[in-house]
Every structure is written in structure tokens, then in C-alpha cells.
Amino acid sequence: MNHPQAPDTTARRRTDLVRPPLASGTRTSPKSSGRAVPGTEWMDREYAFHQMLHPRTVGVRPDPGRCLMLRRCANLRQQLASLRAKGRVPRVCLYALTTTPEAEPPVRSLEEARAFAVRKGWQVGSEQVFVDHTGPTHPDHRPGWARVQRQLQSGFADGVVALTQATITPHHDEYDQQLRWCADRYVFIALVHPEIAAVRP
CATH class of the missing domain: 3.40.50.1390 (Resolvase, N-terminal catalytic domain)
Structure with a gap:
């Protein structure tokens, strides 16, 4: 006797892991649940690069x-x-x-x-x-x-x-x-x- 097969959810799970790309000139705020902030994606890149070079740098007081x-x-x-x-x-x-x-x-x-x-x-x-x-x-x-x-x-x-x-x-x-x-x-x-x-x- 053939048992009915459970629905294949693999494709759905994989689809859930892929988010559509944001429009050009936007970034995703970590506290905004995916909301985009226009024109600031370069700040994320520069901050990430600076943190990679200076991981312990909190801030430098101006002379x-x-x-x-x-x-x-x-x-x-x-x-x-x-x-x-x-x-x-x-x-x-x-x-x-x-x-x-x-x-x-x-x-x-x-x-x-x-x-x-x-x-x-x-x-x-x-x-x-x-x-x-x-x-x-x-x-x-x-x-x-x-x-x-x-x-x-x-x-x-x-x-x-x-x-x-x-x-x-x-x-x-x-x-x-x-x-x-x-x-x-x-x-x-x-x-x-x-x-x-x-x-x-």
C-alpha cells in the first residue's frame, strides 16, 4: 500500500533564505526589520572596512x-x-x-x-x-x-x-x-x- 508523500518543503525553505536585492542607493538597518534607508549604503561599506582594519577602535578624539x-x-x-x-x-x-x-x-x-x-x-x-x-x-x-x-x-x-x-x-x-x-x-x-x-x- 502506497502512503501519501509529505509535501516537499525544501524549495520553500531555500526560497525563504533568499531575500530580493535592495534597490540601488539603499541599505538595510539592522533594527528596522529590512526597511531601507536611502543613499547610505556607502556608510555601511566604509564602516565595515574601518572595523576590519581597526577592530578595537571606538573613536578618536580630535586634536x-x-x-x-x-x-x-x-x-x-x-x-x-x-x-x-x-x-x-x-x-x-x-x-x-x-x-x-x-x-x-x-x-x-x-x-x-x-x-x-x-x-x-x-x-x-x-x-x-x-x-x-x-x-x-x-x-x-x-x-x-x-x-x-x-x-x-x-x-x-x-x-x-x-x-x-x-x-x-x-x-x-x-x-x-x-x-x-x-x-x-x-x-x-x-x-x-x-x-x-x-x-x-
Whole structure:
């Protein structure tokens, strides 16, 4: 006696394992039960490739010095472009530090800052040189830097040239405040030696 055969479910099981391909420019979100997110499939590929190369990498914190440098340079380019459009040559102050209030002016630092400005084609007035000693670290507590700010705010100068970031302040938060102050008044800070030594100004 022939027994009735059970229906063949192999083909159906295989069919269930095969999903139709998604439309071009879509990806499947793992939490969306197959719903497609348009235009982001490249993110999945790049993330998978990055995880393959760096399986233990969770995230890299941006270097604060580089972020500040990029912000300063962006403002510098913007202000120089604005001055060129007006047919004006940038006028700059020079700013440097001495070791003590009684010390001689930092001639070498000022000469290097002046040479930098001359190479850029900027004007430096004879009365546009300001010096502080290295005591107070916050720029707001330095009389020389206060005079620089008055020159910038009153329109007698378009920017200030210093040797390094540490000449203005070694602290990132204080330096960030000075960059914002300058950007808000459409003036700039230029450094002979940029915040990141590997990058040329």
C-alpha cells in the first residue's frame, strides 16, 4: 500500500533564505526589520572596512591644537580675502613676550614676526609693536595684549602677528576665546610657527 508523500518543503525553505536585492542607493538597518534607508549604503561599506582594519577602535578624539589652528586659518583667509576685495593691504601689530618686566625687548622674536609680515606683504607701523612679560598667562590680564586689542577694535590694525600660540597663551580655552574675539570683530591672528609644528603657515 502506497502512503501519501509529505509535501516537499525544501524549495520553500531555500526560497525563504533568499531575500530580493535592495534597490540601488539603499541599505538595510539592522533594527528596522529590512526597511531601507536611502543613499547610505556607502556608510555601511566604509564602516565595515574601518572595523576590519581597526577592530578595537571606538573613536578618536580630535586634536584640540589642530581644531584651533583650522579655525584661526579659516578666519585669516576670510579676512585677507575681504581686504583684497577692498583693495587694501593688511595692517598688522607685532606682539611678543619678555622674560621679566625689566628685561630688554625681545628683539629676535619681534624681528622674526616682522620678517614674516614683510614676506606676506603686510604693513607694520612703527608704533604697532607691543610687548608683555611672561608672568600672567591669561591674555586679558596683560597690558600689552590689551593695547593690541584696542588697535584692532578701533580699526588701526587688521591683525596681529605673534611667534607662536604660547606667545598669546599656552592654554587652549583661553586661546579659543581670543580667536572668537578676533572673528567677531573681523580681525585676525597670524602665527610665524603654527599650532601644529608639522604644518607650514
